[in-house]
Amino acid sequence: MKTIHIKVFAVLALMLALSSCNIYRPYKTPEMNTDDLYRTDVPADSANMALRPWQELFTDQNLRNLIDSALVNNFDYQTAMYMVEEANAAFAQGKAAFFPTLNISADGTLSKVEDVPHGEYYNIAAAASWELDIFGRLRSAKRAAKAALLQSIAYKRAVETQVIASVANGYYTLLSLDKQLRVYDETILLWSETVRTMEDMMEAGSTNLAAVTQSRANLYSAQAAREDILYNIRVTENSLRLLIGQPAGEIVRGTFEDQQLTTDLQVGLPSQLLANRPDVQQAEAGVRAAFAKTNVARAAFYPRFTITANGGYANDGTVSFAPGAFFANLVGGLVQPLFNAGTNRANLRIAKAQQEEALLAFEKSLINAGIEVSNLLYNYNTTAQKLDARAQQVEQLQIAVDATNELFKLSSTTYLEVLTAQQSLLSARISQIGDQLTQMENVVNLYQALGGGWERPVEEEK
Structure with a gap:
């Protein structure tokens, strides 16, 4: 027994000596140059609108309610949360690999032969196995699982910011369509009066049929365009309902004119993208995971040392209980790969290549963010x-419409000039609404691009 102990200790000493070869390599975050990421004249300042909660950015309570609903019911966001749960389970499994495994088995047999005493056979056994992480294989696998968990968390954050931005942009689009509808309603009302005036003038001999039919065609064109807007309103409402995880239906909303978005666009320092942008976080976690997997592939070249213990009790069928029937066994095992058709070498090359790919993806994500x-x-x-x-254009076109209408009544101009002025004014007013929507979307998208929207832990907000 003493000899066995000496051999076990000798193997352990050998493992410890081999571990000093420093097979495991610690991870260091890649250094990235962030100085020139922004092409802007905005002075560098650490103040960053991305750090503001979305509840402060969006003041419309109807929009807030929609975002709250989306962060509970949105299908993509719920899926992302389950992905985090999966990664958490995988990480827990990786940590459990450091602990021994234990199995217990038991069986019994009762035999009965005529005129022969019956025999009872019992066997209860337990087996435990424990792999010593001498070369960091298990540690690297655990860190790869932790990096995968960080990736899934970052992905959830990215989905969260995307959901918030999509709901906000969809809401503002809906409000802009409402305003376009009001513009067309006003225009149709005015043009209907114009048609009636033209018809009266034709009866009085002040104009001709061509001018009347042109005015009618102009009115019908506006009425047709109004139907397109009604369709777009319905589609946008249903799209928003999908974002909040609800079937098609109406959206409770405010008005386009009442929206107030910040004009103080604080973009912070480019280096803050590393901490704020979820996709950049996800890419960096990908580098971390690839690095850990490279360590796992490197550790595969070295031995795996396992300690196995067995123990239990068994009888011989003649005695119900005998102290001498207890048994125990302790074994130390060493497995060293010798010939595996170059599998380990190929796996290491693959892992190194994937690590370089992850590094390039990280760099690309950062540049793309900038x-x-x-x-x-x-x-x-x-x-x-x-x-x-655009505001000046609308103002001047309104003056032109009023002037041409007066001139037409005095027979000092043709209806073609009136028609041109009316159509130009309508087009400019619709374009003005589009420009206002674009500016709202710029604020929302900039907030997302800076990494704003996802819920930060309390310690990050301090």
């Missing part, structure tokens, strides 16, 4: 200039 922020900032600024010009 480009998105830069484009949205520029679009916000250009749209602001466009809104100023």
Whole structure:
């Protein structure tokens, strides 16, 4: 027995000596240059609108209610939460690999032969197995599972921000369609009066049939366009209902004019994208997972040491209980890969290549984040200039419509000029609503691009 103990301790000493070869390599977050990520003249400042809760950004209570409902019932978001649960279970399984496994078995037999005493046979056994993580294989596998968990959490955050932005943009689109509908209703009312006036003028001999038919065609065109808007309103409502996990139906909403979104666009420092953008977090966790899997592949070249213990009780069928029937066994096992057709070497090459792929994906996600922020900032600024010009255009076209109507009544111009002015004014008013919607979407999308929307842990908010 003493010799067995010496051999076991000798094997353990050998394992400890081999472990000093530093097979396991610690992970370090890749260094990324974030200085030039933003193409903007905005001065660098740590103030970042992404850190604001979405409840502060969106002041319309109807929109808040929709977002709250979406974060409970949205199908994609619920799926993402279950993916986190799956990753949590896999991580727990990875941690459990450090502990021994225990199996218990029991059986018994009763035999009876005539004129022969009956025999009772019992066997109760327990077996335990424990792998010593000498070369960090289990530790690396656990860290790969932890990185996968971080990936799933980041994905859930990305879905959360996408859901919030989609609901907000859909809501603002719906309000803009409502406003377009009001513009068409006003236009149809005015053009209907114009048609009646034209018909009266034709009866009085002040105009001709061509002018009357043109005015009617103009009115019918507006009425047809109104039906398109009604259809788009219905489709947008149903799309929003899907986002909140509900069947088709109406959406309770406010008005386009009452919306108030911030004009203080604080984009923070480019380096903050690393902590705020969920897709960047997900990509970095992918690098972490690939690195851990490379360590697992590297550890496969080295031995695996397992300690197995067996014990139990068995009788010989003649005595119900005999102290000498107890048995126990302790075995230390060493498995060293020798020939496996180059599988380990190929697996290591694959793992290293996947690690490089993950690193490139991380770098790409960061650059893409900077480009998105830069484009949205520029679009916000250009749209602001466009809104100023559009307001002046609408004002001048309204003056032109009023003037041409008066001139037409005095027979100083043709109806073609009136028609052109009316159509131009309608087009400009609809474009103005589109520009206003674009500016709202710029704020929402910039908030998302900076990484705003997902719920941060309490310690991150302090």
